[in-house]
Amino acid sequence: MVTVTSFYLSRIIGNKIWTEDGKNLGKLKDLVIDAKEIKPLVIAAVYKKGKNECFLDFSQVEIYKEKGQYVLKAKNVVEIELLKEDKIMLVKHILDKQIVDINGRKVVRVNDIRLANLATGVYVVAVDIGVEGILRRLGLAKPIKRFLKPFGKRINSKFILWDEVEPIVSPRSDLKLSTTYSKLATLHPSDLADIIEELDKITQMAVFTTLDENKAAVVLEELNAEAQRNVLESLPLEKAADLLEKMPADEIADILDEIRGEKAEQILNEMEKELSQEVKELMGYPENTVGSLMTTEFIAFKTDFSVEQTINELRRLKPPSDTIYYLYVVDNANRLSGIVSLRDLVIAEPDTPLAEIMNKQIIFVYDTDNLKKLVEVVSKYDLLAIPVINGEKKLLGVVLLNDLVYEIITVQRKRKPY
Known part of the structure; x- marks a missing residue:
């Protein structure tokens, strides 16, 4: 008899379980572990007795090798009942x-x-x-x-x-865990999206619906178009609208552009009216135009705003870093009047109006310009972001360099032959 310190499951499944007096209890069908334990302890052996499935207390089972074969011996035959929750x-x-x-x-x-x-x-x-x-x-x-x-x-x-x-707990499985996907929740949304994309449609939804609303919204942004469609078409309208409302309007437009049809219209009708209208306007831009790529989430200040007022407003809003590469200055008609850098804002006297420190030589693009023109301008002037205006010079949005690079990469992937 050789004591076994480690072994593979495949080596013992199908082996007979013997009692101390040499009686054959039946063949080992499975091992059960307690998922709640930090160290997954095997708590039961599953074997068939007639037509019945029995659970043998595994603390009573010895495993050793004899003549090169694994032997399972029950010191005492103690059958136990198991609740399904947290038993794998x-x-x-x-x-x-x-x-x-x-x-x-x-x-x-x-x-x-x-x-x-x-x-x-x-x-x-x-x-x-x-x-x-x-x-x-x-x-x-x-x-x-x-x-x-x-x-x-x-x-x-x-x-x-x-x-x-x-x-991974599939809805088709009888596995029930009280802390489903606790480890997954620690992953970056991009990594989590990659994982969800590898799953079948039903399991995608099973994983996605365990995420809290804020994380679900970020993960939804990161999913590919096919997975986005599956998630949104599977969710109730109200839930789908709630998730999308946590995203910037341009991201919503990109996602609903892939869905289109009646479902997209139903989701838009379920969303807040102002945001819904903004998304519809973005979706109305032809593909490959600046308007289809711009974000409407930007910060603009009036020309008569003082430096102190501007800084206080920035502190209040706490905007994401990529929305304040440049501060845009507009007149009372919302026409783009100038741009202020953060450096100029910081070194200026607190009571100085923005009109006095803004740069009036503005590099911009029109919402109807094509993406080729956008790439040329951004490359020529080495910009991190560029304002977008309409024919009346009104500020409509901003195109961020990150979004432009992503768009270029996406187009190249679509063109790549397989």
């Missing part, structure tokens, strides 16, 4: 299923599971997502390793520690 079955819920690699920020498939046999119990240590896990289950891992050894080659193992994975 390793075969049913994890093996051959998709899980999230938190550090790698991607969805992976579990090919095997490594467990550790300690004095305090049996614990899940890691998941095997490599080719070796598949070969092991087919009984080919050892023969192939022996074949490759003379050539100095080996099968690369690929493990992820259990602490670094998050099980």
